[in-house]
Amino acid sequence: MSVATIADGGSPSIWNAAHDVDARRPRSRQTQLGASDTVCGRRAAYILHRVTPTDSPDKRAAILGTYIHDGLLESARTEYGWLVERSVQDDLIRGHVDVVQLDAATASALPARYRPAMPADVLTVEDVKTKSTYMWDRILRYGATTAELRQVHLYAGALFEAGFENIPGQRYLSRLGPLDIKRLRFRFINRDSGQEHIQEIDFDPQRAAEAQWWVERVREASDPEDMPRDFNGPGLDTICDYCPFRSKCWPGTAPGVPEQTQLIHDDADRAQALADYVKGHELVSEGDRIKKFARKKLDRSPAGIYGPNKLSWRGGNDEEKDDVEGMVDLHEVAGIPVPMKPDADRMAKNLKAAGLPVPRRKTGRKTPAVISIAPA
Ligand code: SF4
Structure with a gap:
């Protein structure tokens, strides 16, 4: 997956500039584990062991996500006074929390000029995620993934145990000490439509401890290859297709x-x-059976919302297909020669009907291997 270096028309692609800028971002150069690196145990281990990335995946979608993410957070900061992109660090991870909304009691410990205009009802840690339309239905139905939940629990756990990192620009926040986080919020933004979807859960210190244990396990691995892969590899999991360690993790096989x-x-x-x-x-057979039975039952149900699902119908219109005779007439009227392509199916049928063999020749390609499994 390489990025075009020349755009249509011969001008240098603007994505070259965007990739160069992205590569200089502190997050791109950071070798310490960030919570966003904890999506896969093997990948986190490569980063911790400072293994040089072997692949340069196309990052255009991710870069667009970063632009939207940064723009929205900056607006929330200037308009709502939310604490955005504040730094946390504990023994295990280092990174920036998208949003922290202080409650009134916690905010009252800050100098007056730093207090938010509208404190939250409870101390809330928020993660803003941009998603494509392709992923949107899955987000609405299932919400955050296991890896996303782990990431936000790691940040919230660091705030719960240590508070904000003590660095210039946020020392007044670090003086608050450990924070009594009560709520976690995911704010999903559809990159294509702008649609917004909120998922909230209570902060659970036990789940934060489990996320921390996950990172400890990665840190204990003496060799990244000892860590299990959390995904099924190229061609099956997109995260592997776009992983900077793809070739290292899945060394090349024959073409x-x-x-x-x-x-x-x-x-x-x-x-x-x-x-x-x-x-x-x-599982597929059983799932298919359940689905077909439900489909038959629903055949006369009107569109609407039933429980957690919305039913709608498409189709039901008069079907159309190309009118070959009409096309021939129009060709003749316009003086365009009617294509006379041989019809292979018809010719094979004619030869079989006449008792003659259908000639075959090799194409130079191989037929796909089809697996066949039967009880031994
Ligand atoms: S290729 Fe997939 S399994 Fe391997 S490190 Fe990357 S994300 Fe993990």
């Missing part, structure tokens, strides 16, 4: 051979993979 084949070492691995395949097949 056209999936990287995942390296996970099979012996017949025991094969037996397990076959069992997984059969199990997956059973």
Whole structure:
């Protein structure tokens, strides 16, 4: 995945500039673990061991997300007086919390000029996430991922135990000491439509401790390769397709051979993979059966909101297809020659009907391997 260096028309692509600026961001150069690096155990271990990234994935979508994120947070800071992008650090991680909203009691400990105009009802840590339309339904239905929950718990846990980092520009905040965080909030923004979706959960120190334990496990790994991969690899999980350590984590195989084949070492691995395949097949069959039964039942239900789901219908219009005779007439009227492409299907049928063999020739390509599994 490389970024075009020349835009259409021959001018240098503006993305070259954007990538260069992004590479100079402190976050891009930071080698210490940030909470946003904790999406995958293996990847976090590569970062902690200062392994040089092996890949340069296309970061255009991520850069757009950063622009939107920064613009929204800056507006929240100037208009609402929210604390944005404030630094936290504990023994395990270092990073910036998107938003902290102080409650009135905590804010009263600040010098008057730093108190927010509208304190929150409870001390809240907020994470702003931009998402594409492609991901939006999943966000509305399932909310934050496990990795996103881990990330916000790490930040909130650091504030809960240590408070804000004591650095210039926020010493008045660090003097507040450990903060009694009560609520976590995800604010999802659709990158394409601007739609906004909020998910709130209570802060749970136990879950923060679990997130910290996860980081400790990464830190204890003497070799990054000892850490399990949290994703299924290139072609299956987008996070791997865009991972800067993709080639290191999944060393190259022969062209056209999936990287995942390296996970099979012996017949025991094969037996397990076959069992997984059969199990997956059973789940799909059962899921399909449930879905088809529900679909039949819903056939006459009007659109509307029922419980947690919204029902709507598309289609039901008169179907149209190309009118070949009309096209021939128009070709003749316009003086355009009517294409006379041989019809291979029709010719094969004619030859079979006449008892003649259908000639075949090799294309130079291989047919895809189709797996077949039956009880042994
Ligand atoms: S390629 Fe995937 S599994 Fe490997 S480190 Fe990156 S995100 Fe993790």
